[in-house]
Amino acid sequence: MLSCDLIREKSGATIFGNNVFCLMEVDSTNTFVLNMARSGAPEGTLAVADFQHSGRGKRGRQWFAPRGENLTFSLLLRPLVNIEYVQKITLAAAVTLANTIEEFFRQKGWDLPPIELKWPNDLLVDGKKLSGILTESILKDKEVSALAVGIGINLNTEIRQFPQELQNNVCSLTDFVGQRIIPEELLALFLRRFEQDYEIWERNAYRDVVTQWKNRCRQFGKKINVITADGEREALFQDVNDDGYLLFKTADGKTERLISGEINALSD
Amino acid sequence: MELKEIKQLVKMVETSDISEVEIEEEGRKIRITKRFPSSNGEVHFVSAPQAAAMPPVQMAPQTMPAALPAEPAAPAAEAPKADNLIEVRSPMVGTFYAAPSPDADPYTSAGSSVSVGQTLCIIEAMKLMNEIESEVSGKIKEILVQNAQPVEYNQVLFLIEKS
Numbered sequence: 001m002l003s004c005d006l007i008r009e010k011s012g013a014t015i016f017g018n019n020v021f022c023l024m025e026v027d028s029t030n031t032f033v034l035n036m037a038r039s040g041a042p043e044g045t046l047a048v049a050d051f052q053h054s055g056r057g058k059r060g061r062q063w064f065a066p067r068g069e070n071l072t073f074s075l076l077l078r079p080l081v082n083i084e085y086v087q088k089i090t091l092a093a094a095v096t097l098a099n100t101i102e103e104f105f106r107q108k109g110w111d112l113p114p115i116e117l118k119w120p121n122d123l124l125v126d127g128k129k130l131s132g133i134l135t136e137s138i139l140k141d142k143e144v145s146a147l148a149v150g151i152g153i154n155l156n157t158e159i160r161q162f163p164q165e166l167q168n169n170v171c172s173l174t175d176f177v178g179q180r181i182i183p184e185e186l187l188a189l190f191l192r193r194f195e196q197d198y199e200i201w202e203r204n205a206y207r208d209v210v211t212q213w214k215n216r217c218r219q220f221g222k223k224i225n226v227i228t229a230d231g232e233r234e235a236l237f238q239d240v241n242d243d244g245y246l247l248f249k250t251a252d253g254k255t256e257r258l259i260s261g262e263i264n265a266l267s268d
Numbered sequence: 269m270e271l272k273e274i275k276q277l278v279k280m281v282e283t284s285d286i287s288e289v290e291i292e293e294e295g296r297k298i299r300i301t302k303r304f305p306s307s308n309g310e311v312h313f314v315s316a317p318q319a320a321a322m323p324p325v326q327m328a329p330q331t332m333p334a335a336l337p338a339e340p341a342a343p344a345a346e347a348p349k350a351d352n353l354i355e356v357r358s359p360m361v362g363t364f365y366a367a368p369s370p371d372a373d374p375y376t377s378a379g380s381s382v383s384v385g386q387t388l389c390i391i392e393a394m395k396l397m398n399e400i401e402s403e404v405s406g407k408i409k410e411i412l413v414q415n416a417q418p419v420e421y422n423q424v425l426f427l428i429e430k431s
Binding site: 014015040042043044078080083084087088089090091120121133134135136137138139140141142145229243244245259260261 | 273276279280284359360361362363387391392393394395396397398399400401403416417418421
């Protein structure tokens with residue numbers, strides 16, 4: 001189990017990383033912090049779990065995380081700006097996480113190929129998934145009463161330990177360095193960076209998030225598969241607009257926006 | 269006490285049942301009072317006399333509107349024909365989900381009773397799942413959208429008969 005003391009000691013963050021829960025097992029860290037929020041838990045409350053038995057990807061998809069080997073956590077926020085701006089936090093968290101992981105590797109003197117982002121917020125290295133983010137909020141009209149940013153990072157699971165069918169699509173930080181990474185250290189750095197960035201986003205209504213996000217995206221003009229509740233279709237990745245929505249060009253040349261759904265890269 | 273911590277305190281007061289909190293630390297005293305505990309949790313700052321030497325908390329006016337003069341009650345419901353019928357509208361553009369996951373039971377259904385704070389549905393955008401809570405108690409009269417349907421901002425999702 002992760003050490004709450006170590007997280008607190010290493011993070012040095014004022015708000016994030018003080019109220020920490022290190023859990024052996026939980027249904028989902030997002031559910032845990034949102035339940036804490038309902039009982040009045042403050043912003044910055046953090047839950048880290050060795051194992052989530054109902055850890056979720058999008059729409060109930062399971063997140064593969066063997067016990068104690070990956071880093072899975074949720075951070076509770078209580079944003080003051082309305083949901084129309086706050087919704088971009090789902091992109092913003094990916095930017096901060098990518099910056100943090102690269103900074104962490106630099107500090108350690110380790111090499112890591114550049115981290116790219118896949119809309120809306122997967123972190124990829126060499127096209128393979130390193131991390132996923134699922135954010136959940138409780139809304140009272142347009143006001144956000146609580147918001148949980150849930151993050152899973154493939155940290156110390158070697159790729160050969162993943163199920164066979166996933167091995168070509170995922171990557172793990174440990175494989176880039178050939179040694180175990182201390183989860184508390186990476187998490188503490190993330191908390192510090194996130195606290196700084198979050199304060200800026202809240203102050204400027206998430207203004208620069210999309211620009212920063214786009215700097216890490218390499219899919220512009222590329223062929224993609226757009227997957228929505230209506231099915232799948234081929235398209236061209238065009239842009240991400242100021243709201244964070246994906247703009248794509250369909251086979252008949254029309255531009256459409258994607259708000260919910262996912263995309264997969266197709267070879268040209 | 270740092271500005272950030274004060275902001276935290278303000279948020280905690282806003283979202284809690286506490287109407288007033290007073291903290292004294294290193295000769296500075298800060299009192300946060302919620303003027304209208306039953307409204308939107310607006311708070312205002314009072315800089316205590318002991319803090320005279322220090323600049324009062326500067327962020328207060330920016331983050332928290334000063335207590336408003338008592339507002340007249342909201343205009344009577346525009347639709348007199350059904351003034352106990354409440355429309356629940358989508359606060360954002362996204363996809364409507366009636367249940368927490370594809371294989372789970374829906375949060376609610378037509379004819380069911382709902383209470384204040386009960387989750388009615390999820391609106392998803394960009395992998396952000398937003399639980400929409402009921403602001404009233406009553407009975408679901410109608411659900412106007414289908415599961416997994418895209419919804420626009422302000423689109424009516426539910427009609428609730430207020431009890």
